[in-house]
Amino acid sequence: MVTIKDVAKKAGVSVMTVSRVINGSKNVKESTREKVLRAIEELGYVPNSVARSLILNKTLTIGLVISDITNPFFTTIARGVEDTAISKHFTVILCNTDEDPEKEMMYAEVLARSKVDGVIYASASGKKAPLKSLFLKKIPIVLIDRTIEGVNDLDIVRGDSVLGAYLLTKHLIDLGHRRIGIIVGSHFISTARDRIEGYKKALNEANIPIDESLIKINENSKFSKEDGYRLTKELLNLENPPTAIFGGNNLMAVGALLAIRERGLEIPEDISLVSFDDIESLSEVYPFLTVVKQPAYTMGVIATEILIRRIENRDKIKEKREILLTPELIIRKSTAPPKRKI
Amino acid sequence: MVTIKDVAKKAGVSVMTVSRVINGSKNVKESTREKVLRAIEELGYVPNSVARSLILNKTLTIGLVISDITNPFFTTIARGVEDTAISKHFTVILCNTDEDPEKEMMYAEVLARSKVDGVIYASASGKKAPLKSLFLKKIPIVLIDRTIEGVNDLDIVRGDSVLGAYLLTKHLIDLGHRRIGIIVGSHFISTARDRIEGYKKALNEANIPIDESLIKINENSKFSKEDGYRLTKELLNLENPPTAIFGGNNLMAVGALLAIRERGLEIPEDISLVSFDDIESLSEVYPFLTVVKQPAYTMGVIATEILIRRIENRDKIKEKREILLTPELIIRKSTAPPKRKI
DNA sequence: ATGAAAGCGCTAACAA
DNA sequence: TTGTTAGCGCTTTCAT
Numbered sequence: 001m002v003t004i005k006d007v008a009k010k011a012g013v014s015v016m017t018v019s020r021v022i023n024g025s026k027n028v029k030e031s032t033r034e035k036v037l038r039a040i041e042e043l044g045y046v047p048n049s050v051a052r053s054l055i056l057n058k059t060l061t062i063g064l065v066i067s068d069i070t071n072p073f074f075t076t077i078a079r080g081v082e083d084t085a086i087s088k089h090f091t092v093i094l095c096n097t098d099e100d101p102e103k104e105m106m107y108a109e110v111l112a113r114s115k116v117d118g119v120i121y122a123s124a125s126g127k128k129a130p131l132k133s134l135f136l137k138k139i140p141i142v143l144i145d146r147t148i149e150g151v152n153d154l155d156i157v158r159g160d161s162v163l164g165a166y167l168l169t170k171h172l173i174d175l176g177h178r179r180i181g182i183i184v185g186s187h188f189i190s191t192a193r194d195r196i197e198g199y200k201k202a203l204n205e206a207n208i209p210i211d212e213s214l215i216k217i218n219e220n221s222k223f224s225k226e227d228g229y230r231l232t233k234e235l236l237n238l239e240n241p242p243t244a245i246f247g248g249n250n251l252m253a254v255g256a257l258l259a260i261r262e263r264g265l266e267i268p269e270d271i272s273l274v275s276f277d278d279i280e281s282l283s284e285v286y287p288f289l290t291v292v293k294q295p296a297y298t299m300g301v302i303a304t305e306i307l308i309r310r311i312e313n314r315d316k317i318k319e320k321r322e323i324l325l326t327p328e329l330i331i332r333k334s335t336a337p338p339k340r341k342i
Numbered sequence: 343m344v345t346i347k348d349v350a351k352k353a354g355v356s357v358m359t360v361s362r363v364i365n366g367s368k369n370v371k372e373s374t375r376e377k378v379l380r381a382i383e384e385l386g387y388v389p390n391s392v393a394r395s396l397i398l399n400k401t402l403t404i405g406l407v408i409s410d411i412t413n414p415f416f417t418t419i420a421r422g423v424e425d426t427a428i429s430k431h432f433t434v435i436l437c438n439t440d441e442d443p444e445k446e447m448m449y450a451e452v453l454a455r456s457k458v459d460g461v462i463y464a465s466a467s468g469k470k471a472p473l474k475s476l477f478l479k480k481i482p483i484v485l486i487d488r489t490i491e492g493v494n495d496l497d498i499v500r501g502d503s504v505l506g507a508y509l510l511t512k513h514l515i516d517l518g519h520r521r522i523g524i525i526v527g528s529h530f531i532s533t534a535r536d537r538i539e540g541y542k543k544a545l546n547e548a549n550i551p552i553d554e555s556l557i558k559i560n561e562n563s564k565f566s567k568e569d570g571y572r573l574t575k576e577l578l579n580l581e582n583p584p585t586a587i588f589g590g591n592n593l594m595a596v597g598a599l600l601a602i603r604e605r606g607l608e609i610p611e612d613i614s615l616v617s618f619d620d621i622e623s624l625s626e627v628y629p630f631l632t633v634v635k636q637p638a639y640t641m642g643v644i645a646t647e648i649l650i651r652r653i654e655n656r657d658k659i660k661e662k663r664e665i666l667l668t669p670e671l672i673i674r675k676s677t678a679p680p681k682r683k684i
Numbered sequence: 685a686t687g688a689a690a691g692c693g694c695t696a697a698c699a700a
Numbered sequence: 701t702t703g704t705t706a707g708c709g710c711t712t713t714c715a716t
Contacts, residue, residue: 001399001479003709014687019711027685044478049455050395051709055692057343059392061435061456070421072412072623079412082438086445091452093403094436096424103428110433113391114403136386137343225626250623257627281414281621284567285596286628345693356703361695369701393693397708 002043011039022047053115062307063111063119065095065104067223071251073277073296074122077144080300081120088308090117099185099222101125112137118307120300123148126188140310142303147190155310157303157323161191161276164292164327165198168246168274171290171329173206176337177244177272183216183231183256184248185223192217195248195276214242223248228255236263243338244272250279253289268336278330290335292327299325344385353381364389395457404649405453405461407437407446409565413593415619415638416464419486422642423462430650432459441527441564443467454479460649462642465490468530482652484645489532497652499645499665501636503533503618506669507540510588510616510634513671515548518679519586519614525558525573525598526590527565534559537590537618556584565590570597578605585680586614592621595631610678620672632677634669641667 004022008015013032020028021036028036039045053059064081066074078094085092093116095107104124111119112133118140121131128150134141143156172180182199184192196215203210216231228247232255235242245260247253253275260271267273278293302323309315346364350357355374362370363378370378381387395401406423408416420436427434435458437449446466453461454475460482463473470492476483485498514522524541526534538557545552558573570589574597577584587602589595595617602613609615620635644665651657 001709005709015710016687016712017685020686023711029685032685044474046451046454046475046478048396048457048709049452050392050401050457051692052711053392053692054390054396054694054709055711057692064436069411069424070414070417072414075412075417078436079438082411082436086438086448091435091437091449091456093433094406094420094424095433096421096428106428107433109388110391112388114433115390115392133388136388254623254627279623281592281596282624282627285599285624286630288628343693347693357694358696358703359701362702365695371701374701390693393708394695395708396693396710397695399708 002045003048004045006043007036007039007045010043011036057115058117059115060090061093061114061116062090062304062311063093063095063107063114063116065097065107065111065119065121067097067099067122067124069094069096071249072279072281073250073294076280076296077122077300077303080297081304082300084301084304085308090308097124099124101127101130105130109133112139115139117311118142120144120303120307122146123189126186126190140307142307142310144299144303145191149188153320155306155321157299157306157325158191159294159299159325159327161194161327162198162201164276164294164329165195165246166202167198167327167329168276168290168292169199169202170205171331172244172246172272172274172335173202173208175244175272175335178208178338179211179214179240179242180244180246181214181216181232181235181242182246182248183218183228183235183252185218185227185252187217187219189223192223192248195246199246213238223252225251225255225258228252229259230255232256232259236260236265242271244274244335247273247275250275250277250291253291254279257289267334270339272335272338274335283330283332288333290332291330293330294327295325344387345390346387348385349378349381349387352385353378399457400459401457402432403435403456403458404432404646404653405435405437405449405456405458407439407449407453407461407463409439409441409464409466411436411438413591414621414623415592415636418622418638419464419642419645422639423646424642426643426646427650432650439466441466443469443472447472451475454481459653460484462486462645462649464488465531468528468532482649484649484652486641486645487533491530495662497648497663499641499648499667500533501641501667501669503536503669504540504543506618506634506636506671507537507588508544509540509669509671510618510632511541511544512547513632513673514586514588514614514616514677515544515550517586517614517677520550520680521553521556521582521584522586522588523556523558523574523577523584524588524590525560525570525577525594527560527569527594529559529561531565534565534590537588541588555580565594567593567597567600570594571601572597574598574601578602578607584613586616586677589615589617592617592619592633595633596621599631609676612681614677614680616677625672625674630675632674633672635672636669637667
């Protein structure tokens with residue numbers, strides 16, 4: 001392996017001079033710089049960032065913890081993070097927790113050991129514990145999408161789930177629905193709780209009593225298609241099934257749709273369906289599902305900007321920042337007035 | 343920052359003993375181990391991987407270079423890579439080239455400097471140049487999805503694009519189509535060339551003369567929705583437009599679909615449409631597009647397994663491996679016999 | 685403008 | 701079983 005020493009020897013200078021050339025210092029004679037550059041070229045020298053990181057105590061790397069790299073919502077966030085990070089010369093380490101608290105714990109530890117300069121973090125457990133090693137290393141964290149129980153001093157960028165759920169539910173109520181089922185991921189996840197809250201708020205406002213049997217929470221914690229499918233079947237099996245279903249996120253809504261179809265029911269004729277989060281590639285080709293759409297890309301961008309400002313200590317503001325992004329209701333074809341009169 | 347030295351002092355042992363405890367060495371007395379563990383706990387010590395990497399000359403990190411983290415095909419690959427890497431205790435650095443040769447160059451350099459232990463690489467340029475710094479550092483590379491001009495000694499895992507395109511084109515021919523348009527990304531990308539090759543092969547076999555005006559290659563290199571839209575419009579503007587269009591990948595097919603609809607044409611009544619690569623979330627909800635589907639997740643898994651075996655030198659095989667995965671034709675609703683007789 | 689020495693946090697090799 | 705020494709590749713500090 002060719003190191004800075006080899007370059008120095010070849011160029012007939014000290015390692016310090018080579019270091020200066022690499023880092024673009026002013027204080028190098030032009031002829032010396034050229035000599036060094038030639039040596040670098042000839043030897044095929046590539047600087048070693050890990051040695052550099054060790055001494056500088058920074059890595060120009062940020063960690064991104066999300067729960068499913070296959071979900072377009074997180075993928076779009078990731079794109080926003082990546083684009084922004086790279087524009088500021090940071091690279092991103094991707095961590096896919098799969099909503100698994102164990103993986104979350106492991107990744108947080110890995111990132112802390114790796115000495116990433118900062119972390120953008122969508123919690124899988126909703127708990128504080130996994131953050132411990134990050135806290136110990138005093139690594140800046142920006143929460144994204146989800147809050148964490150007992151954590152009040154971290155920057156956070158998220159969508160307004162209460163509002164989004166309220167808009168979606170109100171839309172259904174306005175169409176005449178009274179029995180609206182809702183399926184969400186674990187109660188430990190803040191977005192699940194917030195979406196239920198928005199849902200209840202809309203019902204309360206319309207003086208519709210809340211029927212807890214219509215609220216299906218997946219205690220296995222996931223927001224997956226399979227869970228959406230299973231919970232929707234439970235809803236459809238109810239003695240008095242709902243006339244509309246609220247999918248807690250895009251994947252659950254897809255699962256719900258599959259379960260509804262399997263029953264031979266038509267959407268929206270027999271039952272209405274709405275979804276939190278859009279799936280762009282789906283809606284472009286088949287603008288069917290009524291959704292509330294979150295500005296995922298923007299979330300990624302803002303989170304990264306805040307994080308990098310914290311890292312570089314350019315942030316005058318000492319207190320935590322809380323950015324709440326407004327979701328947008330997009331009414332398509334999956335919602336209609338209920339058939340049955342209640 | 344608390345280091346191994348602090349732990350050693352607190353526990354009243356040498357740093358070496360602490361190191362042994364951290365790394366699970368057998369040769370530590372149980373009582374000593376406990377002392378050390380207690381000190382670690384009390385001080386909140388988290389080992390520093392960068393120091394460790396410097397001396398061990400390995401980082402337990404692999405780089406994944408793809409062109410669009412927003413494209414479900416690459417996203418599924420990424421999932422396969424991530425799942426496999428983590429199971430072998432590697433983390434992955436995600437690099438999104440956006441099909442931009444400059445970004446590709448920059449990322450390859452960053453990965454080389456970062457001393458990742460290996461790289462899984464979907465080329466954006468189709469050129470060898472960006473790999474230079476990786477070669478210099480002798481970092482193992484596994485190519486994925488795409489070959490690179492003049493590179494013949496690297497492991498590669500890819501789908502059989504020639505076969506896939508052949509199957510798709512033959513399906514159209516069997517339906518009676520004679521004028522089949524094809525839109526692909528840059529000629530520099532091997533999959534674009536291969537798909538054209540498979541397309542031509544099917545036409546030749548059916549004795550259909552090849553009309554170059556039906557072959558639209560996007561020389562701006564991308565396989566994007568916007569490009570699919572634009573090239574399809576060109577195809578539709580032809581004096582004698584095609585009765586079927588072959589989208590070079592999933593995103594281009596979506597763009598094609600949008601352009602076709604904009605013209606007020608019906609699929610498949612007025613024109614057939616097929617796509618290379620599926621979009622799962624779309625096809626589940628709306629099983630419309632006839633596609634050839636590649637085993638993307640498997641590609642990611644295999645590439646990672648090969649890479650890690652190379653990294654750990656457990657690979658007996660010295661020669662490069664070339665894994666060619668077979669795509670699957672899925673016939674749905676977007677293809678039908680042509681209306682016009684030619 | 686250039687260089688020598690020290691050391692970032694850790695582990696390999698050897699010694700005790 | 702435990703400790704000592706040296707050093708991974710680089711930058712900081714201070715000297716020249």
